[in-house]
Amino acid sequence: METRPVVRQATTVSELTAAEHLFDGPVRPDWAERFLAAPGHVILVAYVGGEPAGMVSGIEMCHPDKGTEMCLYELSVDEAFRRRGIGRALTQALAEVARERGCYDMWVGVERDNDAALATYRSARGRDDGDFAMLTWTFE
Template identity: 85%
Template sequence: MGNSTDPRPESTRATRIRRATTVAELTAAEHLFDGPARPEWAERFLAAPGHLMLVAYVDGAPAGMVSGIEMHHPDKGTEMCLYELSVAEAYRRRGVGRALTQALASYARELGCYDMWVGVDLDNDAALATYRSARAADDGEFAMLTWTFG
């Protein structure tokens, strides 16, 4: 069924997921971030080894994004941290978040990662449902402690 911005049925829309490789791609998707993209930070993100962002496009417009960070440890190897997932309001509950999560997992497998993980607030039902629908297993409750600098 369509929505008010696109009367076509969901099945006829073209959704593509691709890795962002330019500052222009990141700034075009800034409505998916918590705040505006800063070009100098976007450049730093793109230049950092092991940092990646996949963007889902529906009919050419950024509809969602997922960022991942490769983490290396001498006794474990490499794992992927799903750092952030965001889907524009108009595209939620249509499988975009699941597709982005699965695309990141596929990318992690190609890189030789032994697993992928994400931290989720226990009251974030939408995120939990998305990750579970993408076949994530629940490792139980944990505490997250944060240091804030400046």
């Protein structure tokens, strides 16, 4: 089976629903449309043999004294395609999009015990920037 991915930017809701198995939950068409329409939002899908094998999403953030950076929001590779370089290819493709858009850097938050994610990001030339705490607010 061919495992060299073809990475393309998703531009339609139907592309995202076809890759729904790569997300944490069902793709809601209204949310997908809002994501795709928002400036600075990007989802790249990796295809192997014409089927969605992985995805990465990124969100540009701009601050008045820092400029624009890319947040790697989520990376997912179908279990059948893991450990074949697809996560690295997606990460590198998102970094290239960030460079093309003029971002000064790209970052991702990863739990310290997520060995697979850390290995993927390091293999794509990401470097550890030290420890940080992440606090969240839940609005229900």
